[in-house]
Amino acid sequence: MDGMSDEVLFRRYRKGDAPAFETLYQRYRQSLYLFLLRSCDSSADADELYQDAWSRVITATKPFREGSFKAYLFRIARNLQIDRYRREHLIPVSDDEVVAQVSDPSPTPDARANEQDCTERMKRQLAELPREQSEAFLLKEEGGFTLEQIAEMVRVGRETIKSRLRYALKQLRKVLEDCL
């Protein structure tokens, strides 16, 4: 079953083949979890959204119409995350918005001294990036999506995604220069 495509596995699961789901779950278990964990304010939120996303997949009454299963799964997770963000922050989030602003991420010298581990600094820096930028970065790193796929998922232009990614990388490079 490991050699089967995601789409075949999902079709089999929809017909009642539980092991097909287990294979799919193992394929995207960690990447989906990390995508949510890095996007959410807390691990508790990430856990909840993670379970919700898989639950939507499990109980889906119709097969997804376009794209791959992976895109379908991450789209569900992203939509859930946006809904939560809107509820908690009570502000509208526009997908078309091009966020060119870069927050000032520079930690204080004391904080920098405390961050021994580059990976911890990476996580911290990701959390401090504007949401749209970190989202584009995470979809690329965790989902392995191309610019076009991310643009389609986020429903913005390809150039917009490219711009968001460029700003994200620039900022990460700047802060993590000594780790690279």
Added chain:
Amino acid sequence: MTTQDQHQEKIEDRSLSALYQASRREQPAADLDGEILAQAHRYARSRRRRWLIPLSTAAVILLGTSLTLTLVQPPTEIMAPDEMDDAFSEELAPQSPGPASPPAAAPVIKRQAIMPEARQPAVELQSALPSRAATDADVSVPKEKRSAEMKQQRFSTAPAMPEREVGESIRTPQAWIDAMLTMLRKGDLKALRAELVLFRKRYPELPLPSELADFESQSD
């Protein structure tokens, strides 16, 4: 490095990517995995069952339809032996005077339906049968006795049908007996004798009604 490569480099930073991949240590908790997989198994079971419902429904509908079709077929096509006896007895029973009804075509059809071999000689049988008036006049045996006698002859002791000879007309034993009775009643004894010989050749063991049996024993 081409311009395109330089441009790609801006959004593809391998060292940053490697650093990020190194930070990927967190995993969903085992109980979270367990809950999700348990839910998936529950739904998989229900989906498997969902296929069974339409399948069993289709089977029930098919069975019900075929049963209904079988049960609602007109009685002229399928008659139980007892029903046929009753119908036959009614045909032979004296009728109240009234306008002349058409010749007894219905019983002929009934016998055809239950004995497919009798289809061809329907016309022959009809012509061989006495008219209702003649039958009514000649019937002297009580209806119940006659019915029981006929029933015994046709269904209790009837032997297996032998292979049909080429060129021989196809008719049921009962139709043959009816025709011979008619001959007896009309006094066509020569033809009756010939018919009896043929009948015995084909049905050596089949009992005959008392009138014909008497005639047969006298002829012997």
